[in-house]
Amino acid sequence: MWETPTLLGSALTQTMWTADEIARLCYEHYQTRLPKQGKPEPNREWTLLAAVVKIQPAIDQACGGANKPVQVTKEVVSMGTGTKCIGQSKMRKSGDILNDSHAEVIARRSFQRYLLHQLHLAAALKENSIFVPGTQRGLWKLRQGILFVFFSSHTPCGDASIIPMLEFEDQPCCPVSRRWASKPSEEASGNPETPEDEKNYEDLGSPVTKKMRLEPGIPDGVAHCQSLDNQESGPVPPTVSSSDVPTQELATVTGRAPSGAKVVDVYRTGAKCVPGEAGDSGKPGAAYHQVGLLRVKPGRGDRTRSMSCSDKLARWNVLGCQGALLMHLLEEPLYLSAVVIGRCPYSQEAMRRALTGRCQNVSALPKGFGVQEVTIQQSGLLFEQSRGAVQAKRADSPGRLVPCGAAISWSAVPEQPLDVTANGFPQGTTRKAIRCLQARSQISKVELFRSFQKLLSSISEDKWPDSLRAQKLETYHEYKEAASTYQEAWSALRKQAFGSWIRNPPDYHQFK
Numbered sequence: 001m002w003e004t005p006t007l008l009g010s011a012l013t014q015t016m017w018t019a020d021e022i023a024r025l026c027y028e029h030y031q032t033r034l035p036k037q038g039k040p041e042p043n044r045e046w047t048l049l050a051a052v053v054k055i056q057p058a059i060d061q062a063c064g065g066a067n068k069p070v071q072v073t074k075e076v077v078s079m080g081t082g083t084k085c086i087g088q089s090k091m092r093k094s095g096d097i098l099n100d101s102h103a104e105v106i107a108r109r110s111f112q113r114y115l116l117h118q119l120h121l122a123a124a125l126k127e128n129s130i131f132v133p134g135t136q137r138g139l140w141k142l143r144q145g146i147l148f149v150f151f152s153s154h155t156p157c158g159d160a161s162i163i164p165m166l167e168f169e170d171q172p173c174c175p176v177s178r179r180w181a182s183k184p185s186e187e188a189s190g191n192p193e194t195p196e197d198e199k200n201y202e203d204l205g206s207p208v209t210k211k212m213r214l215e216p217g218i219p220d221g222v223a224h225c226q227s228l229d230n231q232e233s234g235p236v237p238p239t240v241s242s243s244d245v246p247t248q249e250l251a252t253v254t255g256r257a258p259s260g261a262k263v264v265d266v267y268r269t270g271a272k273c274v275p276g277e278a279g280d281s282g283k284p285g286a287a288y289h290q291v292g293l294l295r296v297k298p299g300r301g302d303r304t305r306s307m308s309c310s311d312k313l314a315r316w317n318v319l320g321c322q323g324a325l326l327m328h329l330l331e332e333p334l335y336l337s338a339v340v341i342g343r344c345p346y347s348q349e350a351m352r353r354a355l356t357g358r359c360q361n362v363s364a365l366p367k368g369f370g371v372q373e374v375t376i377q378q379s380g381l382l383f384e385q386s387r388g389a390v391q392a393k394r395a396d397s398p399g400r401l402v403p404c405g406a407a408i409s410w411s412a413v414p415e416q417p418l419d420v421t422a423n424g425f426p427q428g429t430t431r432k433a434i435r436c437l438q439a440r441s442q443i444s445k446v447e448l449f450r451s452f453q454k455l456l457s458s459i460s461e462d463k464w465p466d467s468l469r470a471q472k473l474e475t476y477h478e479y480k481e482a483a484s485t486y487q488e489a490w491s492a493l494r495k496q497a498f499g500s501w502i503r504n505p506p507d508y509h510q511f512k
């Protein structure tokens with residue numbers, strides 16, 4: 001019984017949209033709906049973009065013929081930009097700071113805001129909510145046919161960014177760099193590359209070409225990198241050439257790509273392994289990184305406790321995107337049907353390994369939970385404010401190209417859809433305002449919790465779900481712990497795959 005909607009969902013996923021359509025929709029939304037405030041300063045800064053897109057069959061499709069293509073509406077329901085996360089010393093017990101402002105995480109928290117609003121509509125018995133009553137008291141379920149696609153302009157930091165580089169001889173157009181540098185039309189049609197595309201790769205500028213010179217006679221895959229100062233996110237090419245690494249050291253990434261080409265090196269991630277994981281060898285060449293490990297976000301100095309985006313996406317693929325609080329009101333977790341990545345250094349194999357491979361054998365999950373077979377695709381379209389695009393446009397402009405320090409959150413909600421932060425607080429917040437608890441982001445833990453409580457207060461107690469009636473709950477921690485199916489699933493996931501996941505001590509969740 002549980003499988004039916006999922007199977008239907010994944011079958012529809014294949015025919016209802018393309019990766020380029022999703023990317024284009026998100027780029028347009030970014031250009032037209034997000035303010036100038038929080039966007040990168042032209043020619044000097046870049047940022048990352050992520051979004052959740054709702055896919056819904058058009059209303060008059062219900063009785064369409066079998067041969068008719070399914071008409072759908074695609075709508076951006078949440079969006080996030082951002083490249084930073086705070087160090088451990090800046091964390092606060094009041095729940096009012098955003099620890100992690102990578103675009104993916106901002107987009108997901110903005111999505112939770114959208115879900116809260118939709119539950120408000122459902123509880124007020126409005127017809128236009130994405131939720132309809134479930135079978136048990138107080139629980140809601142997603143209206144049939146609705147799917148969510150996650151978009152990210154870049155490969156997520158952490159495990160998915162450990163991308164194999166292939167031997168030049170076997171792959172004259174180095175598929176890793178080619179994939180993101182090729183023209184969209186060629187990518188889509190699968191036409192062979194032309195020599196112009198290789199030039200394109202060098203000209204475009206990007207995480208790959210950043211501070212990197214392609215020396216004459218040296219193939220793409222073993223390009224030299226002059227310095228390695230990308231600690232913000234994303235894959236980075238190695239600092240040394242390593243074409244002569246002994247074969248036995250290549251075990252850490254697949255020794256051969258599906259094409260048969262030999263892996264000669266890997267892109268590097270600045271994301272360090274969490275304590276308790278085996279750790280990287282640091283050896284030159286393809287053996288540099290150990291793959292499949294949990295990592296914290298890249299960053300210098302004050303070490304962060306925030307897990308990499310690869311790890312978080314993998315977790316959402318088992319526990320859903322809704323989090324523990326909203327699970328109180330939902331019959332089933334809300335999963336992403338697909339993840340679409342923009343034009344950037346990319347490996348299908350690394351994405352698959354990072355997002356689903358590590359959890360594929362997790363079993364004994366509570367009813368409704370399951371490891372999802374999320375569709376993973378890449379678009380050929382480049383985000384105009386990505387590092388690669390900005391680098392290409394600025395050519396030899398003086399000064400350093402830096403990541404934008406602000407993060408923009410946008411949710412499809414009627415009140416204050418926008419929320420621009422820097423260092424985890426609304427942009428422009430003074431120290432005094434922080435002390436007075438005046439300033440907090442709409443998507444901070446404490447504000448999402450407040451919205452959740454407001455939602456509960458709009459529902460009469462006799463219509464509350466059992467999980468909330470069983471005991472008197474007060475703190476954020478208590479509410480989260482009382483979401484028993486979610487906690488059961490999370491505990492199974494930790495036991496079977498993510499045992500070293502860094503968890504914040506309970507005293508960080510004691511606020512009310």
Ligand SMILES: [Zn+2]
Nearest residue numbers: 102157233309
């Ligand atoms: Zn990230």
